[in-house]
Amino acid sequence: MPAPVCSIIILTYRRPEDLAIALESTGAQRLGDPFEVIVVDNSPEGSAQTQVERFAATASHRVIYVSEKTPGISSARNAGLGVARGELIAFLDDDQVADPEWLERMIAAQRANDAEAVFGWVEPYTKVEAPPYAEIFFDPLSRRFEIPSGRVPPKLIAKLGTNNSLFRASALDGKKTFDPTLNLTGGEDSAVIKKIAERGGTLVWCKEGRVREHVPPDRLRLGFLLERRFSSGQLRSRHFYAGPSRSYRQLAKWVAIGAVQATGGALLASSTLVVAPVFARKMLAEAAGGLGKVFFLDRFVVERYRRPPVEVVQPTPAEAAAEKTSAGG
Structure with a gap:
């Protein structure tokens, strides 16, 4: 299989329904060049492995499953970068659905501007009836700059994130890119983007590179x-x-x-x-x-990505006896 032009990294944590739709949208991409999809599962039990392997069996592009048991968004992102082979790195959230032309347009924007990073449109949607004031909930989860595609104005850099983004791999630092001290709070992507901007890297807005992001009911509170x-x-x-x-x-x-x-x-x-x-x-x-x-x-400090305590399930007496017998040979 030829080396991929782009590696799409999807982080996931116990969202099988959303992940299925996100994966399907990668399979519908109309990019002529080879690309790969890397799914990093941050659940301690590796809950997405069977689902990802099943998708990989029929996918026309390379699909890689990575289990990263260290809880936190930085560790998961770095794990994906550690196996990525593309000269370009795209990030898609597991609750996002990419348009069929998404990757093609993001790569075209990167090449046209010789950009270190490209950021696309994020349109929120909900599967339930949204309250009349839903727009104020959608705003922090969306990216809808009503400006032409091109260089990102300095005043908008603080509003950028890795959800629907594409980076030149050489602009990142591999497995050391994202700060693990921000594992539970988030903000690891903003820190990397600011660093690229501060050293003079070109950041580009691609209005045509569109994804939709699912907003579940618990985020409408x-x-x-x-x-x-x-x-x-x-x-x-x-x-x-x-x-x-x-x-x-x-x-x-x-x-x-x-x-x-x-x-x-x-x-x-x-x-x-x-x-x-x-x-x-x-x-x-x-x-x-x-x-x-x-x-x-x-x-x-609010730790957005702190995981709930792992429930310890006690074995039944029969299971305990069977385990003891097995251990004793």
């Missing part, structure tokens, strides 16, 4: 939105709190911005809750983002 915005605010301040980008001057700036954002958002939310409930919820989300910028220290 106000509590989820507020936690997500609070966490995102924390990551903005923490970027300057520790690590290679440490800058207490920048940190102080973002804490001050957060304080103003939190105060203004809370006041507007409380004063419009009755007359404009949708706007009030949006302002409450703004306030949560501001609070995150202020309360950025470790003791307040």
